[in-house]
Amino acid sequence: MRNVKTIYFKEMKSYFNSPMAYIFLVIFTVINGYFFTRTFFLFNQSDMRSLFNIVPLVYLFFIPAVTMSLIAREKNLGTMEVMSTLPLKDLDFVAGKFLAALSLVLTGLAITLVHFFTLTQVGTNIDYGAVFTGYLGLALAGAVYSAVGTFASSVTDNQVVAFIIGIFIVLIFFLMDKMLMFVPVSLTGIIQYLSVDYHLSNISRGVIDSRNLIYFGSVVGFFLFMTVRVLETRKWS
Amino acid sequence: MIRVDNLSKSYDEVKAVKSINFELNDGEIVGFLGANGAGKSTTLKVMTGYLSPTRGNVHVNDLNILDNTHAIQKQIGYLPELNPLYGEMRVYDLLEFTGNIRNVTGKAFKTALARVIDQCGLKGVIHKSVSECSKGYKQRIGLACAMIHDPKILILDEPVTGLDPNQIVEIRNLIKDLGTEKLVLMSSHILQEIQATVNRIIIIHKGEIVADGTNEELMSGFRGNTKLTLEVKNAEDESIKGLTEKIPSLSLLDAEVKNGSQLLQLEYPKDQDPREALFKYAVDSNWVVTEMSPHSANLESIFRTLTMEDSAIA
Numbered sequence A: 001m002r003n004v005k006t007i008y009f010k011e012m013k014s015y016f017n018s019p020m021a022y023i024f025l026v027i028f029t030v031i032n033g034y035f036f037t038r039t040f041f042l043f044n045q046s047d048m049r050s051l052f053n054i055v056p057l058v059y060l061f062f063i064p065a066v067t068m069s070l071i072a073r074e075k076n077l078g079t080m081e082v083m084s085t086l087p088l089k090d091l092d093f094v095a096g097k098f099l100a101a102l103s104l105v106l107t108g109l110a111i112t113l114v115h116f117f118t119l120t121q122v123g124t125n126i127d128y129g130a131v132f133t134g135y136l137g138l139a140l141a142g143a144v145y146s147a148v149g150t151f152a153s154s155v156t157d158n159q160v161v162a163f164i165i166g167i168f169i170v171l172i173f174f175l176m177d178k179m180l181m182f183v184p185v186s187l188t189g190i191i192q193y194l195s196v197d198y199h200l201s202n203i204s205r206g207v208i209d210s211r212n213l214i215y216f217g218s219v220v221g222f223f224l225f226m227t228v229r230v231l232e233t234r235k236w237s
Numbered sequence B: 001m002i003r004v005d006n007l008s009k010s011y012d013e014v015k016a017v018k019s020i021n022f023e024l025n026d027g028e029i030v031g032f033l034g035a036n037g038a039g040k041s042t043t044l045k046v047m048t049g050y051l052s053p054t055r056g057n058v059h060v061n062d063l064n065i066l067d068n069t070h071a072i073q074k075q076i077g078y079l080p081e082l083n084p085l086y087g088e089m090r091v092y093d094l095l096e097f098t099g100n101i102r103n104v105t106g107k108a109f110k111t112a113l114a115r116v117i118d119q120c121g122l123k124g125v126i127h128k129s130v131s132e133c134s135k136g137y138k139q140r141i142g143l144a145c146a147m148i149h150d151p152k153i154l155i156l157d158e159p160v161t162g163l164d165p166n167q168i169v170e171i172r173n174l175i176k177d178l179g180t181e182k183l184v185l186m187s188s189h190i191l192q193e194i195q196a197t198v199n200r201i202i203i204i205h206k207g208e209i210v211a212d213g214t215n216e217e218l219m220s221g222f223r224g225n226t227k228l229t230l231e232v233k234n235a236e237d238e239s240i241k242g243l244t245e246k247i248p249s250l251s252l253l254d255a256e257v258k259n260g261s262q263l264l265q266l267e268y269p270k271d272q273d274p275r276e277a278l279f280k281y282a283v284d285s286n287w288v289v290t291e292m293s294p295h296s297a298n299l300e301s302i303f304r305t306l307t308m309e310d311s312a313i314a
Helices: A002-016 A019-043 A049-067 A069-077 A079-084 A090-111 A113-122 A128-154 A159-178 A185-194 A196-204 A210-236 B040-047 B069-075 B091-101 B106-120 B135-147 B165-179 B191-197 B215-221 B237-246 B275-284 B299-313
Strands: B002-011 B014-024 B029-033 B055-060 B076-079 B153-157 B183-188 B200-205 B208-213 B225-233 B251-258 B261-269 B288-295
Touching: A002 A019, A002 A090, A002 B091, A019 A049, A019 A090, A019 A113, A049 A090, A049 A128, A049 A159, A049 A196, A069 A079, A069 A090, A069 A128, A069 A159, A079 A210, A090 A113, A090 A128, A090 A210, A113 A128, A128 A159, A128 A196, A128 A210, A159 A185, A159 A196, A196 A210, B002 B040, B014 B040, B014 B055, B014 B200, B014 B208, B029 B040, B029 B165, B029 B191, B040 B055, B040 B153, B040 B183, B055 B069, B069 B076, B076 B135, B091 B106, B091 B135, B106 B135, B106 B165, B135 B153, B135 B165, B165 B183, B165 B191, B183 B191, B191 B299, B200 B215, B200 B299, B208 B215, B208 B299, B215 B299, B225 B275, B237 B251, B237 B261, B237 B275, B275 B288
Parallel strands: B029 B183, B029 B200, B076 B153, B153 B183
Antiparallel strands: B002 B014, B002 B055, B200 B208, B225 B261, B225 B288, B251 B261
């Protein structure tokens, strides 16, 4: 656990000592803010659905950008060799990196709470439960995409390639339940269950079902496990 | 103590290291010498747990690298080839980060920091970012990271590559100091560097160990020729030609006239020293000998002979 913390703080410092974190947070806030406020006063409804609809789309491009450097850069710089010869478990290394990326994503998400405060000032009959579960769903989707991005970053030493692989996998998870009409009926149940959006919309409706939580937990676990396996393959190259 | 047992490492079809054996004892500074691609770095990477052996094993103080990777890594300080560092970090932060991973924290870290700053001469750069430091300092920073936990074993892969002569001397002195209390294994393809720093040399060629011993042992075991430079005055061509007939063990490699003297490059088998006969011949021929210097086999000739044998045969 101590090593996870050490890696985590190193990554956070690395994000905030470079323009990376600031660029991400500013653009993330501006885009989400624009799309939320554009329709908020027009629809005149006391909910945050427009924000909850746009954030998963923004995630698609922003999270792979945040995660692309996590491991690919270490491989490219050669520091992966140093890390691998320290008494440090691959799992601790991966977990620290993943948590740092997730923290940055959650920081961006936390900034959008400013819209919630706007809502509390101007809105009436606010469904606080739906807002809470909406944010919970976005946080969990952020965790899934961060885990995918961490994995994508581990399979190459080129950050651009990691970004493209990340977007590709994230898009698959995002589009799965939108492509159901193209798959055989017998597979629709499975495909729908694998889709991030399906679980996200369940949670956003205000229902916290253990199936959804297990899904998010499993996908995060799966991709972090795969990342560790990829790192272990270096030993046998 | 490190024991390498029948260690082999293959990359797909390429056999980088072929069943090598050696043992290193505490307090030794050992040079691991080989041409580029000979298998030096691969061996070191297996010894530090970065790569797994295809066959064989590495034992460090009775622990083996396959089952006790982290326990061994705790005892080793490793400076990889090209010394990769996080350029954006401050030197202090990098040392603190390495210390944290190695469980050197709090008061122990402060003591360790003071030690490595002193040993590696980092006082002037400790609050600078790594990318602002010169190559020599970066090398010292890499060494400081490898030594922050005061390991008993230091493995240094090409520690002086790319440094200027002054920096090389500094790093060499540092390694020599460290070698008084630690086991230091350093790889290099710079022969003079190895010769000046270490007290035992292992030469690896095409993944196999071709020589292992002290500098003196390698010299005495080497069956090569000794070269001799002879500078004489009053030497006529005929008497020079007669020299090799009179002393058959000598062969004439080159002869040139320089500043009115004859400069002869000669060669003889190491165990047939002809200098006494040569001197008598010079007196008989009325030569005035102004220089007679033998150049006994050096590490370079040993290295070239051992690592070029195959290509010469081929």
